[in-house]
Amino acid sequence: MTPRGPAADPRATWRTPWVQLKTFSYHPTLYPAMIRGASPDAQAGNLVHVYDKDGQPFGAGFYHPRARVPLRVLHHGIAPFTEDHLLALLDRAIDLRLQVLRLPETTNAFRVVHSDGDSLSGLVVDKYHDVLSVGVHSLAVAQRLPRWLPHLHQRLGTTSAFVQVDERAARLEGIPTKPFAKEKPRPVKVQEHGIRFEVDFEEGHKTGFFCDQRDNRRRLASFCAGRRVLDLCCYTGGFSLAAKLLGQAEDVTGVDLDEAAVRQAQRNGNLNQARIQWVHCDAFTWARQMQRNAEKWDVVVVDPPKLVFDREDTDGGMKKYEDLNTLAISLLRENGVLVSCSCSGMLPAHEFEPIVIRAAHRHGRRLQVLEQTGAALDHPVLSTCPESRYLKVLWSRVVTS
Numbered sequence: 001m002t003p004r005g006p007a008a009d010p011r012a013t014w015r016t017p018w019v020q021l022k023t024f025s026y027h028p029t030l031y032p033a034m035i036r037g038a039s040p041d042a043q044a045g046n047l048v049h050v051y052d053k054d055g056q057p058f059g060a061g062f063y064h065p066r067a068r069v070p071l072r073v074l075h076h077g078i079a080p081f082t083e084d085h086l087l088a089l090l091d092r093a094i095d096l097r098l099q100v101l102r103l104p105e106t107t108n109a110f111r112v113v114h115s116d117g118d119s120l121s122g123l124v125v126d127k128y129h130d131v132l133s134v135g136v137h138s139l140a141v142a143q144r145l146p147r148w149l150p151h152l153h154q155r156l157g158t159t160s161a162f163v164q165v166d167e168r169a170a171r172l173e174g175i176p177t178k179p180f181a182k183e184k185p186r187p188v189k190v191q192e193h194g195i196r197f198e199v200d201f202e203e204g205h206k207t208g209f210f211c212d213q214r215d216n217r218r219r220l221a222s223f224c225a226g227r228r229v230l231d232l233c234c235y236t237g238g239f240s241l242a243a244k245l246l247g248q249a250e251d252v253t254g255v256d257l258d259e260a261a262v263r264q265a266q267r268n269g270n271l272n273q274a275r276i277q278w279v280h281c282d283a284f285t286w287a288r289q290m291q292r293n294a295e296k297w298d299v300v301v302v303d304p305p306k307l308v309f310d311r312e313d314t315d316g317g318m319k320k321y322e323d324l325n326t327l328a329i330s331l332l333r334e335n336g337v338l339v340s341c342s343c344s345g346m347l348p349a350h351e352f353e354p355i356v357i358r359a360a361h362r363h364g365r366r367l368q369v370l371e372q373t374g375a376a377l378d379h380p381v382l383s384t385c386p387e388s389r390y391l392k393v394l395w396s397r398v399v400t401s
Contacts, residue, residue: 015049017042026384030071045140062140072121093118109190117380129188132161139173212375221247227298237265255279287327308344325359345390368397
């Protein structure tokens, strides 16, 4: 009997470069413990063919062996996936905003690409008039941006781009920031539901304007006619201006600790000839003083910056949310409306609502929960990545019995 030779390695027939999974998952971001191996030619930033644990074709994604997230799966299926298909994903994201949501009919400031929500993990693109604000969170995205930007400009009618590389990603993935270190664009004027805003790329956090609250700003207006409105953590004045201009509020006060944000809010108020009281102060300190002054409002918006940054420190952030909402509720008149927001992705919606409820109960008051909303529709959530539903907005009426 002729002895059998060693069995042929089935990986020799796989399309290269490839990565094989150790576990089965449709989540777009896969960590080192979930990966069995990669072909020798798989380099950082490559678009790789992905095979499942049984060696069957599974999809395609961006690979970086030294990254915290070494594999970002962009496509599931057995058909080959190429660089041209990446441009098709960009077009799919653009078509959602232009043809399905028809956002240019109501605003010239909106999100164009929402990372995993648009199957383009590591890329965030916002449009502000004729400027694109681009967030880069992976080496693979940085490598392809010179090809993608002209395509984005052509589709969106923009003329310049402001590119920001995530500091942690730059450090861990070796992303060169020098090619993107160009002069920041001039401030631009945008409009949303007829309200004008200035976007200052020099001073603003990220861009100085958050498109994700667009629908919630408009919704707030329906509660404000003839009422006194308080906007705690007002940033550059989005909710304040919606309350005054769309909602015809009698009196609006916006409070924020960020001096640059308050200056921008003042400029936004002047752009719209809106009389709003802007206060540069810590929201906690200012609210406690208003408690002592026995001041009351009909509507209070609470929209703080992220307070929960990682899974190890959720307790501290949750305590801050509860304390801030407790102060806000103490400033509400009987049957007043509370609009409480959290942009902490690590804090799920089912944990945020009880925090606000506890804040009301601490005052011997109750909430009539009206609705819970999230980010505007240009911030889609991929069904295999539900934790990217980061923005939570709880709408309640505060009662005593």
